[in-house]
Amino acid sequence: MSLADEYAGLFEEARGRLLAIAYRMLGTVADAEDAVQDTFVRWSGAAHGEVREPVAWLTRVLTNVCLNRLTSARARREEYVGPWLPEPVVTEQPLTTVAERESVSMAMLHILERLTPPERAVFVLREAFGHAHAEIADKLGITEASSQQLYRRARGHVADGRARFTTSVDECRRITERFLFAARGGDQEALRSMFADDVVAWADGGGKVSAARNPVSGAERVTRYLSWMSRDIPGLEVDVLEINGMPGLVASVDGANMLAVSLHIVDGAIADVYLVANPDKLTRLAAPRSGV
Structure with a gap:
């Protein structure tokens, strides 16, 4: 095996792992894959003999690529039509721990969209991948104290955003199935x-398909808003799949994905209730993503 093949194999x-970090940092598979590819280009041109810890080197480069992409993405998302939601993914393998499920x-x-890019980077590396603050500081080019401060701020925002799980996966599946039955059956009282x-x-x-341009709040209003889910649509199929680590719904018409819930x-x-109907975010939903 040549050295080039060996480095490509590394x-x-x-x-x-790089894809998993990038997806949590950027929120879409396309952006994550682009960030990983950028990292590969830089790895291909690196002085490999001077790299003592390839995984640490790659993670550092990827993190900084993601930080640059996040800065430009925030500007684009300010002009986005309606709420911007992450791209849903079908989890390749069932995630076994609460921490794994929460992170994705x-x-x-x-909620991570509320964080500054440095806060998000520190939170993802620390919370989802267990990096020590000394490691994170080295990757971001900051002090360990700054990493700890960014992490505290990030955790505060996350705590305010109620993203924690308190319900088992089995119970979530039962509730998801009940939700589907009530919504499709037009049973608003049950919903x-x-x-x-x-x-x-x-x-x-x-802005590409019809969707509420502002969040709908309150049980009564959300119930009325979701009444459209009971419409009879020819060729409609709805599957219960594991989306982002938890049971979710994918609706398709004649095999084309139309909605992820x-x-x-x-x-x-x-x-x-998160409803993703932007067709650009549904094209990759059929195939599980390796590493996410």
Whole structure:
């Protein structure tokens, strides 16, 4: 095996982890894959003999690529039509721990949009991947004290955003199936009974399909808003799949994905409904993503 093949092999071994970090940092698979590819280009041109810890080197480069992309993405998302939601992904393998599920959940990724790019980088590396603050400081070119401060601020924002799980996966699946049955059957009383009083429905159409351009808040309003889900649509199929680590729904018409629904469930009640209808965010939903 040539040295070039060996270095390419080292990158491929790290690709899954790099993609997982980039997705949590950027919120879309396309952006994550682009960031990983940029990292590969830089790795290809690196002085490999001077790199003592390839995975640490790759993670540092990737993190900084993501920081640059986040800065430009925030400006674009300010002009986005309606709420911007992360791109949903079908989880390749069932995630076994609460921490794994939280880190990739739609609720968590949505809340991470409130953080500054440095706060998000520190939070993802620390919370989702267990990096020590000394490691994070080295990757970001900051002091360990600054990393700790950024992490505290990030955790404060996340705590305010109620992204934690308090319901088991099995119970979430039962609630998701009940939600589907009530919504498709037009049973508004049953649907209303599943919502927290302050439930919020977020719809991302990206200006490309019809969707509410502002969040819909309150159990009564959300129940009325979701009445459109009972319409009879020829060729419609709805599947219960594991989306971003938790049971969710994917609606398709004649095989084309039209909508992904994720429910954020707290203490057995639906606290948030995330509806992604932007077709650009549904093209990759059919195939599980390696490493996410």
